[in-house]
Amino acid sequence: MSTEIKAFSATGNQMVAEAMRQAEPDVMAAYPITPQTTIVESFAKFVADGRVHTEYVTVESEHSALSACVGASAAGARVATATASQGLALMWEELHITAGMRLPIVMANANRALAAPINIHCDHSDIMGARDTGWIIMFAETAQEAYDNTVVSFKVAEDARVQLPVLTTLDGFTTSHAMERCEMEDDDTVRAFVGDYVAAHPLLDTDNPVGCGSYALGDCYMKTHLACRRANTGALSVIEEYGKAWEAICGRPFNVVDTWGTEDADYVVVVLGSAAGNARHIARELCAQGRRVGVVRPKVFRPFPAAAVAAACKTAKAVAVMDRSDSIGAAHGPLGAEVISALHEAGLTMPVKNYIFGLGGQDLTNELMTSIFDTLEDVAAGTASPALSYLGFEE
Amino acid sequence: MANIKELSRRPECLAAGHRLCGGCGASICVRQVLMGVPDDVYPIVGSATGCLEVSTTIAPYNSWKVPFIHNAFENAAATMSGVEAAFKGLRRAGKIPADKKMKFIAFGGDGGTYDIGLQSLSGAMERGHDIVYVCYDNGAYMNTGIQRSSATPKGAWATTSEVGVAQQGKPQVRKDLASIIAAHGVPYVAQSTVGHWKDLVAKAEKAIAVDGPAFINVMAPCPRGWRIGSDETLDICRLAVNTKFWPLFEVENGVWKLTPVKEKNLRPLEDFLRPQGRFKHLFRSGNEALLDEMKADVAAYWAYLEGRVEGSKGL
Numbered sequence: 001m002s003t004e005i006k007a008f009s010a011t012g013n014q015m016v017a018e019a020m021r022q023a024e025p026d027v028m029a030a031y032p033i034t035p036q037t038t039i040v041e042s043f044a045k046f047v048a049d050g051r052v053h054t055e056y057v058t059v060e061s062e063h064s065a066l067s068a069c070v071g072a073s074a075a076g077a078r079v080a081t082a083t084a085s086q087g088l089a090l091m092w093e094e095l096h097i098t099a100g101m102r103l104p105i106v107m108a109n110a111n112r113a114l115a116a117p118i119n120i121h122c123d124h125s126d127i128m129g130a131r132d133t134g135w136i137i138m139f140a141e142t143a144q145e146a147y148d149n150t151v152v153s154f155k156v157a158e159d160a161r162v163q164l165p166v167l168t169t170l171d172g173f174t175t176s177h178a179m180e181r182c183e184m185e186d187d188d189t190v191r192a193f194v195g196d197y198v199a200a201h202p203l204l205d206t207d208n209p210v211g212c213g214s215y216a217l218g219d220c221y222m223k224t225h226l227a228c229r230r231a232n233t234g235a236l237s238v239i240e241e242y243g244k245a246w247e248a249i250c251g252r253p254f255n256v257v258d259t260w261g262t263e264d265a266d267y268v269v270v271v272l273g274s275a276a277g278n279a280r281h282i283a284r285e286l287c288a289q290g291r292r293v294g295v296v297r298p299k300v301f302r303p304f305p306a307a308a309v310a311a312a313c314k315t316a317k318a319v320a321v322m323d324r325s326d327s328i329g330a331a332h333g334p335l336g337a338e339v340i341s342a343l344h345e346a347g348l349t350m351p352v353k354n355y356i357f358g359l360g361g362q363d364l365t366n367e368l369m370t371s372i373f374d375t376l377e378d379v380a381a382g383t384a385s386p387a388l389s390y391l392g393f394e395e
Numbered sequence: 396m397a398n399i400k401e402l403s404r405r406p407e408c409l410a411a412g413h414r415l416c417g418g419c420g421a422s423i424c425v426r427q428v429l430m431g432v433p434d435d436v437y438p439i440v441g442s443a444t445g446c447l448e449v450s451t452t453i454a455p456y457n458s459w460k461v462p463f464i465h466n467a468f469e470n471a472a473a474t475m476s477g478v479e480a481a482f483k484g485l486r487r488a489g490k491i492p493a494d495k496k497m498k499f500i501a502f503g504g505d506g507g508t509y510d511i512g513l514q515s516l517s518g519a520m521e522r523g524h525d526i527v528y529v530c531y532d533n534g535a536y537m538n539t540g541i542q543r544s545s546a547t548p549k550g551a552w553a554t555t556s557e558v559g560v561a562q563q564g565k566p567q568v569r570k571d572l573a574s575i576i577a578a579h580g581v582p583y584v585a586q587s588t589v590g591h592w593k594d595l596v597a598k599a600e601k602a603i604a605v606d607g608p609a610f611i612n613v614m615a616p617c618p619r620g621w622r623i624g625s626d627e628t629l630d631i632c633r634l635a636v637n638t639k640f641w642p643l644f645e646v647e648n649g650v651w652k653l654t655p656v657k658e659k660n661l662r663p664l665e666d667f668l669r670p671q672g673r674f675k676h677l678f679r680s681g682n683e684a685l686l687d688e689m690k691a692d693v694a695a696y697w698a699y700l701e702g703r704v705e706g707s708k709g710l
Contacts, residue, residue: 064518067466069477071474074478203439203464212464212465214457215449
């Protein structure tokens with residue numbers, strides 16, 4: 001644990017850039033996009049100032065950014081990048097390839113809406129497009145957590161038990177650009193924690209030539225996917241292991257599922273990322289009024305910590321799941337479907353209300369947040385309510 | 396340049412037994428280009444999705460005796476940018492010895508290079524990576540079944556530029572990719588064919604020796620797509636050059652050099668077109684004007700190249 005804590009104010013993007021500087025990737029290939037831009041700008045300055053040995057590749061698109069990262073990671077380098085929104089969407093093909101080739105790239109995503117209509121503000125439409133690709137996905141609530149998650153991401157991605165890429169995400173503007181009180185560990189501490197990356201079968205090992213990105217048919221293809229699924233699912237305990245190790249160093253709690261007031265809650269809200277702060281604020285007020293409400297925030301979305309989420313909901317008479325993106329045509333949003341599946345697996349049968357909220361940066365007001373808890377009481381009392389509603393636009 | 400005896404002793408980078416068709420220009424292109432790698436340099440090879448990649452890497456088999464990477468269709472240049480960046484980053488970190496020499500060589504077909512991969516290629520050339528990008532140009536999307544690309548010659552039949560009462564093959568002229576890459580100001584750009592081994596190996600040696608980006612456009616016939624016999628690959632390349640359809644040229648640090656066609660070797664364009672099934676409709680009555688147009692295009696491109704040679708003299 002640090003003997004002296006030096007607090008300072010910083011944005012989430014600054015904190016991600018600092019974590020990446022401290023992990024010191026051999027290669028970063030990146031392309032600017034709002035609201036990720038200040039990450040790649042900060043890193044470019046680190047390169048110009050000679051503070052990192054990183055080869056910085058200023059590519060001509062996000063597709064090439066991740067393509068170059070794939071080449072670099074296969075070559076044996078530690079690799080990091082960052083993107084958002086349309087950029088992540090343009091990378092979609094490469095997201096699958098990165099995970100399929102088991103390349104431990106760490107990528108930050110400043111979560112932002114997808115066009116059309118074009119919108120630069122926060123929601124999770126971009127990142128949810130990556131949910132089935134094989135990447136590990138973490139959501140930070142704060143700038144501090146964006147830093148901590150990014151440090152831990154390198155350790156998790158490069159671990160021999162995992163060997164998968166990690167998306168370390170923070171909410172666009174809300175977390176990427178807002179100033180917060182932050183702490184960071186010194187460079188030596190982070191470097192000692194993250195360690196040196198030694199690739200098992202690097203392309204640049206000319207004594208032992210390897211072929212990467214082969215054509216695979218039938219059982220080879222199926223086996224590759226199965227191995228990927230097992231590595232991703234198994235990564236949950238590795239994230240916990242390294243999260244706790246990092247917690248021991250920095251003194252800041254690291255839980256794959258963050259909970260507030262859930263021990264005896266009658267009504268529970270499940271939400272990802274920065275909106276958890278809004279939910280907890282209202283939950284505190286309601287608890288002060290004698291109501292028993294709680295908030296569950298999965299920090300890790302892939303692999304989904306289903307058992308921990310269900311356990312945190314077990315006392316609830318009704319659960320609300322707040323999705324900051326939609327899965328149009330499906331009965332539920334991406335998080336809603338996960339939570340309902342987790343509750344079902346745990347044998348929990350309380351009613352679940354799914355909300356779509358905050359798309360394109362739409363404000364989540366105290367009134368709207370309060371209305372969710374009120375509706376949960378009504379739903380538990382037997383009042384009919386649609387399974388999914390657009391918060392503030394539908395009942 | 397090494398003589399043919401010496402070249403024959405160079406190690407083979409691509410093993411026999413791959414699954415490319417008999418007479419395929421792609422594997423000939425790979426072997427000739429990789430003969431241009433000096434003994435003290437380790438080649439690291441990448442390929443775009445295409446015939447070359449699917450036929451040489453069917454898991455669990457692999458025909459490459461050197462490190463090989465395939466990523467996707469449109470991004471061989473971006474992928475190799477990353478591989479080369481890793482080499483630089485790891486060397487700076489002291490993880491690769493400072494005196495170890497590697498060369499990063501990417502192969503892509505014309506679909507993966509002229510069309511879907513053009514942006515990625517342009518980016519890599521502009522950034523100045525130490526990459527040799529080789530386009531094995533067979534003038535169509537052969538892997539998916541002979542669809543037209545921007546490299547398909549005017550008048551050629553392809554399955555998406557059909558021949559019928561309303562259309563006689565591809566209406567548009569080929570994109571001049573070599574000039575586009577030359578316009579990036581890279582140190583070395585060349586055009587050759589797999590039927591001119593001496594020319595191609597010499598150009599590969601130059602491209603590999605360059606410190607920085609180089610590009611070679613190589614005519615690599617596809618017997619299946621061109622509707623020729625699998626024993627005609629090299630002959631048709633010589634006809635392409637001797638009819639001036641496919642000029643051999645290079646651009647070294649901005650200076651253009653065009654290989655002239657000797658008077659005694661000069662042949663009419665028909666000699667290149669007639670053996671190929673993809674051009675057979677050109678010889679039907681009613682298509683005389685189209686044939687004349689193609690001849691005029693060939694003459695105009697040759698004149699353009701002469702202009703580039705003249706204009707870059709003394710640079």
